[in-house]
Amino acid sequence: MELALTGITKQFPGVLANDNVNLRVAEGEIVALLGENGAGKTTLMNILYGLYHPTAGTVEIDGKPVQFQSPGDAIDAGIGMVHQHFMLVPVFTVAENVILGDEPTKRLGVINRAKARDAVTEISRRYNLDVDPDATIEDLPVGIQQRVEIIKVLERQARFVVFDEPTSVLTPTEVDGFFEIVQSLKADGKGIIFISHKLGEALEIADRIVIMRRGKTVAEVLPKDIDEAGLAELMVGRPVDLVVDKAPADPKDVVLAVENLTVLDDRNRRSVDGVSFQVRSGEIVGIAGVQGNGQTELVEALTGLRTPLGGRVRLKGEDMTTASPRAMHQANVAHVPEDRQKSGLVLPFTVTENIILNSYYEEPLSRGVIMDWDEARDRATRLVEEYDVRTPGIDVPVSNLSGGNQQKVIVAREFDRDVALVIASQPTRGIDVGSIEYIHSRIVEERDLGAAVLIVSSELEEVMALSDRVLVMYAGKIAGEFDASASTTEVGLAMLGSADEAEEAS
Ligand SMILES: Nc1ncnc2c1ncn2[C@@H]1O[C@H](COP(=O)(O)OP(=O)(O)O)[C@@H](O)[C@H]1O
Ligand SMILES: [Mg+2]
Incomplete structure (x- = not known):
C-alpha cells in the first residue's frame, strides 16, 4: 500500500517549481519532506491534493495511476491535507467545521451535525486529541485548531495525511503533543508526509527524509545515517554554520532604558506589567517567553506602535515613551517586526x-x-x-x-x-536555515558595530544562541534574568512561570 509521485514537474510562468520530483510514502510510514522556502514542497503537495495539475509526471496509489481534478477527488482517494494556514471558520464550532464542505444536503444538516459531534468525539478519543466538538474555533489555541484540521481529515477516511509546515505555528510544548499525534496516526497505519524546514524535527519524527532543493528532489536519507549539519548542507547546497559565531559582548553605554513600563493590550488587559530593563551598546539582550506573555505589546510600545499606560522608555537618555514609529526610525531604531x-x-x-x-x-x-x-x-x-x-x-x-x-x-x-538600537521580533520565524544563518550574522554584526540589540523570540534556542543576556517574560513581567552561559532547561523553566510559583510558595 503506497502513494507514489513520480517525475512530477510543475512549470509556473517563469518558475520551474517542481522539476522531475519523486516522492513515495507507504502506509504506516512517516516521510519528512525537507527543503528551504521556495524549494517547491507546497507546490508538490498541491499537485497531490488536486489543487494544481502537474506539467508532467504521475501520481499513483497502490500502483494505480490517479488523476485529481480537484481536492474532492484527492479526498475520495484517501488523501488528507493539513494546510500551512488553517482553513477553519472562526465563528463555527469544531463539529460544524468538521462537516463543512461535507454536507450532502441542507435537509440533512441537523442529522449531520449530531453525527459530526459523535465523529469528533470518537476520533478525538481514539487518537487522544482532547478536542471538544462544541467549542468555537476562535476561542481555541492554535495547537487545538490544528487538531481540528486533523480530525477533519480523519473524518474523511484519509489513508495518507500531508502536514505542510505544521510546527511553525506551535510552541515547543505543542510540538511535542503534535508529534505524539503523528505517531498515533502512524501506529494506525496512516502514511504521513511531514513538511518542514526544521532539521531537528525531521530527524526526530521521520522514518525517511526526502530533501528538496530548488524544485528537485536532491537526496533521500534515513535519520540514523545523517545529522543536522548534513541535512542543512543538502538543503542549502553548501555547508551551513548552525551555531552563531560571535565574540563575547563588550557592552558600553545604556542605549535603551525601559522603566516600569505598563502596556495594555487590545482587550485592555495589562499585558506588560511594570517591566524594567536596559540594553547597552554592544550587547544583545534576548527576551524569551512563550508567545502571548506580553512580548508583542512590549515591542509595539518600544517601537511607537502602541502607547504605554505608564512608565518610561528612554533612548540614550531621551524620553521616547510616546514617540511615533517615524520618530523612532529617525532616532536610528531599526525594527524587524x-x-x-x-x-x-x-x-x-x-x-x-x-x-x-x-x-x-x-x-x-x-x-x-x-x-x-x-x-x-x-x-x-x-x-x-x-x-x-x-x-x-x-x-x-x-x-x-x-x-x-x-x-x-x-x-x-x-x-x-547607522543603527543605534535594533529591535527584532521573531527575526527568523518560518525561514530556512540558510537565511537564518545570514540574518543572525547580520544581527551580531550590528552589535559589533556598536548597536544595542533587543531580540524577542519564542524560539528558546534562537534566544540562547544569539543573546549575551536573556530575560524571560512571563505573564507580563520579567520572570528571570540569565547570562549567556545559562542552560536551556533553566530558562525553559522560567518560561513556564515556575520561578513565579517558587516565589509565591516561599
Ligand atoms: N501559484 C503560483 N504561481 C507562480 N509561482 C508559484 C506559485 N506557487 C508557488 N510558486 C513559486 O514556486 C516556487 C516553489 O514554491 P513553494 O512550492 O511554495 O515552495 P515551498 O513550499 O518549498 O516553500 C517558488 O519560487 C514560488 O514562488
Ligand atoms: Mg510551503
Whole structure:
C-alpha cells in the first residue's frame, strides 16, 4: 500500500517549481519532506491534493495511476491535507467545521451535525486529541485548531495525511503533543508526509527524509545515517554554520532604558506589567517567553506602535515613551517586526518600494517634494546584492518572494544606516536555515558595530544562541534574568512561570 509521485514537474510562468520530483510514502510510514522556502514542497503537495495539475509526471496509489481534478477527488482517494494556514471558520464550532464542505444536503444538516459531534468525539478519543466538538474555533489555541484540521481529515477516511509546515505555528510544548499525534496516526497505519524546514524535527519524527532543493528532489536519507549539519548542507547546497559565531559582548553605554513600563493590550488587559530593563551598546539582550506573555505589546510600545499606560522608555537618555514609529526610525531604531507580512512589508509593492518604505521622505531619496527614483533603484540594487535577496528583480512585488527573502528585504532596509538600537521580533520565524544563518550574522554584526540589540523570540534556542543576556517574560513581567552561559532547561523553566510559583510558595 503506497502513494507514489513520480517525475512530477510543475512549470509556473517563469518558475520551474517542481522539476522531475519523486516522492513515495507507504502506509504506516512517516516521510519528512525537507527543503528551504521556495524549494517547491507546497507546490508538490498541491499537485497531490488536486489543487494544481502537474506539467508532467504521475501520481499513483497502490500502483494505480490517479488523476485529481480537484481536492474532492484527492479526498475520495484517501488523501488528507493539513494546510500551512488553517482553513477553519472562526465563528463555527469544531463539529460544524468538521462537516463543512461535507454536507450532502441542507435537509440533512441537523442529522449531520449530531453525527459530526459523535465523529469528533470518537476520533478525538481514539487518537487522544482532547478536542471538544462544541467549542468555537476562535476561542481555541492554535495547537487545538490544528487538531481540528486533523480530525477533519480523519473524518474523511484519509489513508495518507500531508502536514505542510505544521510546527511553525506551535510552541515547543505543542510540538511535542503534535508529534505524539503523528505517531498515533502512524501506529494506525496512516502514511504521513511531514513538511518542514526544521532539521531537528525531521530527524526526530521521520522514518525517511526526502530533501528538496530548488524544485528537485536532491537526496533521500534515513535519520540514523545523517545529522543536522548534513541535512542543512543538502538543503542549502553548501555547508551551513548552525551555531552563531560571535565574540563575547563588550557592552558600553545604556542605549535603551525601559522603566516600569505598563502596556495594555487590545482587550485592555495589562499585558506588560511594570517591566524594567536596559540594553547597552554592544550587547544583545534576548527576551524569551512563550508567545502571548506580553512580548508583542512590549515591542509595539518600544517601537511607537502602541502607547504605554505608564512608565518610561528612554533612548540614550531621551524620553521616547510616546514617540511615533517615524520618530523612532529617525532616532536610528531599526525594527524587524514580528509579522513581516502585516507590518514589515507592503506585499503588493515592489522590492524597491519596500526598501524605501520608511525613508522615502529623507535625503537623498527625496529632494523637496520630488522623489529620486534612480537613487531608490540604486539603493535597492545594492541591498539586494549585499543581503543576498533572491528575487527575479527589484521591480517585482515582494509578495512573489519566499518568506526568508522577504525577511532579508526588511533586514536590509532596517540595517542599512547607522543603527543605534535594533529591535527584532521573531527575526527568523518560518525561514530556512540558510537565511537564518545570514540574518543572525547580520544581527551580531550590528552589535559589533556598536548597536544595542533587543531580540524577542519564542524560539528558546534562537534566544540562547544569539543573546549575551536573556530575560524571560512571563505573564507580563520579567520572570528571570540569565547570562549567556545559562542552560536551556533553566530558562525553559522560567518560561513556564515556575520561578513565579517558587516565589509565591516561599
Ligand atoms: N501559484 C503560483 N504561481 C507562480 N509561482 C508559484 C506559485 N506557487 C508557488 N510558486 C513559486 O514556486 C516556487 C516553489 O514554491 P513553494 O512550492 O511554495 O515552495 P515551498 O513550499 O518549498 O516553500 C517558488 O519560487 C514560488 O514562488
Ligand atoms: Mg510551503
